[in-house]
Amino acid sequence: MVLGWLLLLGMALPPGTTGTKNCLFCELTDSLSCPGIPMNCGNDEDCFTGQGTAPGLSPIINKGCVQSSSCGREEPVTYQGVTYSLVSTCCYGNLCNRAPVPAGSRPVGTPTGLALGVLLLRGL
Structure with a gap:
């Protein structure tokens, strides 16, 4: 019974x-x-996606880990000899800075894991 609760809590x-x-x-x-490429962040870091803009040019992006205090800040970066204004948008979960998930979809395994947890709780 305890295992079922732990499994359900872990999935939730x-x-x-x-x-x-x-x-x-x-x-x-x-x-x-x-x-x-997957990487590990430090305790005081968050995942981020950076979007940079420069007048008349296509935007640039980058991803990684950043100090929590840098989230949402705008800073200049140079890419191919051009200075862009880069804004880092942070997120707070594992691999949260991957490509956006299509609307209405869920991570694989969540419904199955929750159903298994419920069955374990019921003792079936």
Whole structure:
């Protein structure tokens, strides 16, 4: 019975609340596709996606870990000889800075895990 409660609690917690935070990393790029490489963040860091703009040019992006105090800040970065204004948007769960998930979809395994937890609680 206790195992069922623990399983259900583990499935109900938001990602990133149960241990080391993992984020995706990718260098500054002007490509809209930035799949990223998994990396571990420090205790005082959050995942971020940075979007940079410069007048008359396509935007740039990057991803990774950043000090919590830098979230939402605008700073200049140089990419291919051009200075962009980069704003870092932070998020707070494991791999939360991956590509956006289509509306209405859920992480794989969540419904199955919750159903299994309920069955364990009921003793079936």
